[in-house]
Amino acid sequence: MFRSGLAKNLPSRxxxxxxxxxLHVSKASSAKALPPRLKIDEASLEENFxxxxxxxxxxxxxxxxxxxxxxxxxxxxxxxxxTRSRSQNRKYARQLLAEKLEEMEMGDQSRTAIKAAxxxxxxxxxxxxxxxxxxxxxxxxxxxxxxxxxxDEKLDQATTIREENTSNVPLPRxxxxx
Amino acid sequence: xxxxxxxxxxKAYSYSPLLPLLLKATRxxxxxxxxxxxxxxxxxxxxxxxxxxxxQYLPKPPTLSQLCRIRSTGEPLQxxxxxxxxxxxxxxxxxxxxxxxxxxEVYTTRLSNLLLRHGSIGxxxxxxxxxxxxxxxxxxxGLSLYAALHRQIPDVRVRAIDFNPQARNLAWKTVxxxxxxxxxxxxLSKSQFDYVLADLLNNEEIAAxxxxxxxxxxxxxxxxxxxxxxxxxxxxxxxxxxxxxxALVPPDSVGITGERTGDLFYDHILRLSWxxxxxxxxxxxxxxxxxxxxxxxxxxxEAIDGSLWEAKQIWRDEIDVQGNECSTExxxxxxxxxxxxxxxxxxxxxxxxxxxxIKHDTAAxx
Numbered sequence: 001m002f003r004s005g006l007a008k009n010l011p012s013r014x015x016x017x018x019x020x021x022x023l024h025v026s027k028a029s030s031a032k033a034l035p036p037r038l039k040i041d042e043a044s045l046e047e048n049f050x051x052x053x054x055x056x057x058x059x060x061x062x063x064x065x066x067x068x069x070x071x072x073x074x075x076x077x078x079x080x081x082x083t084r085s086r087s088q089n090r091k092y093a094r095q096l097l098a099e100k101l102e103e104m105e106m107g108d109q110s111r112t113a114i115k116a117a118x119x120x121x122x123x124x125x126x127x128x129x130x131x132x133x134x135x136x137x138x139x140x141x142x143x144x145x146x147x148x149x150x151x152d153e154k155l156d157q158a159t160t161i162r163e164e165n166t167s168n169v170p171l172p173r174x175x176x177x178x
Numbered sequence: 179x180x181x182x183x184x185x186x187x188x189k190a191y192s193y194s195p196l197l198p199l200l201l202k203a204t205r206x207x208x209x210x211x212x213x214x215x216x217x218x219x220x221x222x223x224x225x226x227x228x229x230x231x232x233x234q235y236l237p238k239p240p241t242l243s244q245l246c247r248i249r250s251t252g253e254p255l256q257x258x259x260x261x262x263x264x265x266x267x268x269x270x271x272x273x274x275x276x277x278x279x280x281x282x283e284v285y286t287t288r289l290s291n292l293l294l295r296h297g298s299i300g301x302x303x304x305x306x307x308x309x310x311x312x313x314x315x316x317x318x319x320g321l322s323l324y325a326a327l328h329r330q331i332p333d334v335r336v337r338a339i340d341f342n343p344q345a346r347n348l349a350w351k352t353v354x355x356x357x358x359x360x361x362x363x364x365x366l367s368k369s370q371f372d373y374v375l376a377d378l379l380n381n382e383e384i385a386a387x388x389x390x391x392x393x394x395x396x397x398x399x400x401x402x403x404x405x406x407x408x409x410x411x412x413x414x415x416x417x418x419x420x421x422x423x424x425a426l427v428p429p430d431s432v433g434i435t436g437e438r439t440g441d442l443f444y445d446h447i448l449r450l451s452w453x454x455x456x457x458x459x460x461x462x463x464x465x466x467x468x469x470x471x472x473x474x475x476x477x478x479x480e481a482i483d484g485s486l487w488e489a490k491q492i493w494r495d496e497i498d499v500q501g502n503e504c505s506t507e508x509x510x511x512x513x514x515x516x517x518x519x520x521x522x523x524x525x526x527x528x529x530x531x532x533x534x535x536i537k538h539d540t541a542a543x544x
Contacts, residue, residue, distance in 0.1 A: 048496060049284050056495065057281050057464055057523065058404055058426050060414040063216075063255045064209055065263070065280055081208075084216055085263030086283060 034111050038098045045097075046070040049086065069093045076100055196243055199250035203416065213255055217245050220259050252416045265290075265322035266361050270352045275345045276425035278318040282400055282462060285493050285524040286319050289398070289460055290326035292501045296535040297330050306333035310388070310454065312378055312399035312447055314338035315425060317349035317371075319398050324371065325362055335370050337394070339387060341377040349373050378446050379429070394454045396532075399447050400462040402428045405440035408464065437471075440464060444472045444525075448479060452486065457532030459525075466492065466522030473512035473525065489528040491536060495520035 048068045056062060066081035067089040078100065080093040102110040108117075182201060190197035190207060200210040200217075224239045245258055256262040256271040263269070264278045265287055271277050293307075307327060311320035320336040328334045340346065353371060356362040376383040378401070404413065404426045417426065428442035444461060451459050463469045469492045480486060490513055497518030498504045506517050516522070528536050 042500070047499065049280065049499065056521065057279055057462065058276065058400075058402070059408070059412045059417060059464065061254050061256075061277055061417045061421065062280055063204070063213060065283075081212060083263075084259075086280070087263070087266050 034114055035106075035109065037111065038102045038105075040071070040094065040098055040101065044072050045094075046072055047090070065089055067093045069097050071097055071101065074101065074104070076104075196246040199243075199246040202250040203252055203255075213249065214246070216255070216259065217242060217249070221245070253420055254416050257420065261355075264318045265325065267318070267322050267325055267352070267356050268359060268361070269316050269318045269321075270348050270355060271316065272344070272348055273420070274422050275342065275348055276315045276421055278316055281495055281523050282319065283322075284495065284497065284499060285460065285462070286322055286398075287326075287499045288493070288497060288501060289396075289458075289526075290323050291499060292535050293323075293327060293396075294330055295501055296531070297327075305331065307331050307335070307396065308394045309334065309336045309396045309398065310394040310450075310456070311336060311338040312397065312450070313401040313425075313443065314340045314349070314373065315342070315345050315400070316352065317345075317373060319400060321349070321352065321356075321362070321371065323396075323398070324366070325356075328363060328366075328370075336372070337388075338371070338373040339376050339378065339384075340373070341375060341383075343375055346373045346375060378443060378450075384446075384450065388450065388454065390453065392454060394456045395458070397447065397451050397454065397456045397459045399443070399460075401443035401447065402426050403440045403443065403462065403464050403468065405437045405464075406430075407436060408440065437467070440468060441471055441475070444475060448472075448476060451527075452479070452483065457528060457530045458535060459527040461525045463522060463525055466494075466516070469522040469525050470509070470512060473509075473514050476525075476527065477512055487527040487529055489533045489536060490514035491526040491528075492516045492522050493524040493526060494518035495523050497523075 046069070048070070049066075063084065064081055065084060065086040066079055067086060068077065068079045070077045076097060078093050078096045080089045080096060082092050083089055099110075099112050103112055107113065182205065186207060187198050187201065190201045190210060193211065194214060197207075197210055197214060200213050201207065204210045204213060221239065221242055228236055228239065248258055249255060254271075254277055256277045257273055260272075261268050261270050262278050264283050269278050309320055309323055311317065311323075314320055317338050320338045324334050324336050338346075338349065350373065353362060353366060357364050357366065374387045376387045378384060402425055406427060409418065409423070409427050413426070428440060431439070431442055434442065447459070447461055461472065463472060473490060473492070476487065476490070492509075492514055494517065504518050506515050508514075509516055526536055
């Protein structure tokens with residue numbers, strides 16, 4: 001399964017480093033495609049790496065590599081310090097800014113809003129499913145319980161009849177000896 | 179150092195019982211949280227690797243609390259994790275070799291962006307580039323310049339010079355790692371990245387590795403530049419105790435005292451630059467005062483040997499890395515443009531086509 005199809009075309013990888021994994025190569029089956037990501041013109045960005053970080057250089061050994069981005073037309077400022085790598089943080093900051101701008105421009109139609117809507121819909125349907133499942137289980141339990149009660153009653157009746165029948169019969173002889 | 183408020187320690191403890199340990203080293207809650215996450219990621223990456231290797235070959239992996247305890251003594255995070263991202267590269271860090279600084283990353287990125295911009299504008303004459311990286315250490319400046327430039331400029335060669343053989347070994351390990359990660363071209367070999375051992379303060383050793391007729395296009399250097407008084411006054415505990423002092427403070431020299439003890443290497447770099455005739459020289463400095471002292475030394479040299487540099491700039495910490503315009507002032511005393519905001523960080527000298535490369539900001543000054 002894994003070694004057929006697309007997996008054949010994957011570049012050879014260091015097997016000693018990566019565990020074998022089932023790779024999902026098919027597209028997620030989302031009903032509607034999301035609107036394209038917003039492209040920000042680099043010229044409208046003010047990027048700052050060490051804003052207000054004070055003296056440094058060899059004297060101080062810092063671990064933060066925050067990136068601050070300012071979108072000059074709107075004045076939106078985002079800051080990213082998620083990773084230790086500045087180039088990664090730069091990507092995150094741009095992504096963050098694009099999301100914020102889109103939300104501002106398009107409101108409900110923005111990627112983040114649509115994603116959130118899909119997520120909440122999924123969650124709602126999941127909880128609905130959960131409720132349905134437990135309702136069914138509860139009902140089953142109820143019927144089982146009733147059946148048990150009925151069975152108990154019948155058994156009770158049966159034993160009383162049996163007791164009535166056996167009370168007149170004398171015990172076997174050998175059992176009396178021991 | 180002011181005491182950390184108890185409320186802050188409590189707050190940290192409620193987030194994670196290990197966080198107060200990290201707070202001891204970072205003294206900042208947000209940064210401590212980040213460091214905790216990075217340490218966690220480090221440990222889980224070790225565990226991922228262990229899954230694919232027979233267990234008997236591996237030492238027992240450290241636990242998170244062990245690492246936090248080590249960090250709380252002030253040991254730099256980069257030594258614990260073993261590396262520091264620099265530009266697009268992952269630079270290996272070991273005890274005894276200076277950790278690459280974010281400030282260095284900023285001006286290196288700016289320099290490579292300016293060079294790329296110049297190359298793409300098409301002045302034509304940048305087909306091969308010889309870079310000399312003095313006091314290279316981990317080799318981060320030379321390697322990241324190579325990584326940024328070699329796609330556009332076919333023939334980039336870096337000669338890195340340092341007197342520490344461990345630094346050379348580590349630099350080659352860094353090359354191997356980044357080739358494995360696909361961030362450096364697999365063809366990078368000794369002919370493109372030549373790391374040689376020599377002491378910059380020893381003229382004979384330098385003459386042996388940089389021939390008198392050798393020319394370079396770019397000289398970069400992050401030499402030890404902290405003066406003896408500043409070392410005990412300004413440095414952070416972590417740098418002072420755990421990083422090699424020979425990478426921070428120049429050796430004692432007769433007749434030099436006070437702040438000027440930090441300037442020892444610049445004379446040697448400038449003299450070597452005079453011989454190698456580079457188009458651009460970029461040297462890291464501690465602050466604006468040191469930058470101005472270096473500029474005055476340049477001026478004194480020019481008074482004796484004739485003018486060499488057509489453009490002089492001092493780059494501050496907060497500067498546009500893309501090479502776009504930012505705030506600039508002119509210092510008439512040393513004939514230099516001071517660009518950006520914050521602490522002075524790099525002295526940049528240019529001649530010939532180097533002037534075009536760095537001139538974007540100084541257009542107003544001609």
